[in-house]
Amino acid sequence: MQVLQVQMEVGADPAEVGRARRWARSRLAGSGIGADEPLAETLILLISELVTNAVVHTGCPAVLRMLLPGAGPVRVEVADVSARPPRRRHAEGEDTGGRGLELVDGLADRWGWQRDGAGKRIWCEVDRRAACWTGAFEPQHAATNRA
Template sequence: MISGSPLAEWSFPAEPGSARTARAAVRETLRDWGLDTVVDLAVLLVSELVTNALRHASGPIGVRIVLKSGGGLLVEVSDPVPDPPRERAATPDDEGGRGLQLVACTSRCWGTRHGRTGKTVWFELSVAG
């Protein structure tokens, strides 16, 4: 948490081990916040988005989580590539291409936005209040 607020953020290098490190950071923070009911789903979705960023970006990957006052958990993954991700219609034989579908199907809402130096893909999960 930053300054006692319900906010945590990290920056990870675009290296293969960063997805594992991001999962651990999010898992630990959500458990510290007492949000055990959303830990597994949040960690899975962060892993998908960080992995996508690793495949397509060459710069740092940011992860930010915010506990909102209305019972939501906002999770953001940023990278320096300005192009938004595209949802694919993966076939049963495809090895990948389901990450954004998973985010869309399991989160309360999700989206992308442009930043000064790239993009952010975000999703929101409901949390028990």
């Protein structure tokens, strides 16, 4: 099975999150995942959360990588040079932040992190083969999209 691997460097500026979303959307379309598919919307949201975490919480540049197989799970990775592990926060009511990793946990089939040189790599996967996959914006998602 051939896997298309694409990556971009992300600067340590919150404005880079929008650029990462636009870049990812164009790469997904080039891999045969339509921009209006629930899978694409879910992946863009996951990318947005992971890149935001890297840029905002570390203040360091990062590298966004997508592995796009013809079939099977799509993998998103964000590597940064901060050795500080990701920390799950619990947002309260009107909080405007603190939900990033909760969203990743709820939307991805699998996710995790690992040390990578002096820094770390946070990754997530969405299994596009699953017959019951409905996407983040479908009501059945939470009940059917868990590994």
